[in-house]
Amino acid sequence: MKLYADTPVRRVSQLLADLLTVGWVVGWVLVGRLVHKLVSALAVPGEKMDDAGTSLSAKLLEAAGKVDDLPLVKDGIAAPFEGAAKAADQLRAAGEAQVEAVASIAIGLAVAVVAVPVLMWLMVYLPLRLRFIRRATSTQRFLQSGTGADLVALRAMSTQPLHKLVRISDDPVRAWREGDAEVVARLAELELRSVGLSAKRL
Numbered sequence: 345m346k347l348y349a350d351t352p353v354r355r356v357s358q359l360l361a362d363l364l365t366v367g368w369v370v371g372w373v374l375v376g377r378l379v380h381k382l383v384s385a386l387a388v389p390g391e392k393m394d395d396a397g398t399s400l401s402a403k404l405l406e407a408a409g410k411v412d413d414l415p416l417v418k419d420g421i422a423a424p425f426e427g428a429a430k431a432a433d434q435l436r437a438a439g440e441a442q443v444e445a446v447a448s449i450a451i452g453l454a455v456a457v458v459a460v461p462v463l464m465w466l467m468v469y470l471p472l473r474l475r476f477i478r479r480a481t482s483t484q485r486f487l488q489s490g491t492g493a494d495l496v497a498l499r500a501m502s503t504q505p506l507h508k509l510v511r512i513s514d515d516p517v518r519a520w521r522e523g524d525a526e527v528v529a530r531l532a533e534l535e536l537r538s539v540g541l542s543a544k545r546l
Contacts, residue, residue: 350541376454380451383450383453383454387447394436404429404432513530
């Protein structure tokens, strides 16, 4: 698989583009983590409600138990404490629900902040990158199979713009059929240059 061009300028530009892509992804991941951290801070009041409700409920139930154990005290005297403990449980549940809601929002926002810019860039960059890899790899295989310049020149006639072909020959197809070595070499060089391969591979 041919990942980078042979030509120095194009190879450097591809390396820089890949590094910038990695930096872009890492940068947005860091932004997403920051957003998650900032939004998660909104859960602090809910956590305090949860802790307060849990503590208050435990203390009220403890008080109810102690009141029930007192001599000469009616059995129903603990009911208000138990009712207050249930109210404290509702406070705890509300705090827990708030924490869960904030956690869900924090994750959703963080994913959105990362996914949108990263996916938008990759939708543009990856097709171009994969197109180069596919073309360069297939062309390199043609050369490695021993077909030489002829097949690469034929491919140039099917893929290169007409205005570039006319610069090489007024009738490149006939020149290719007749085996014009100079035209074939120039066509092959044009194709190799367009996919980022060196003409030295011929």
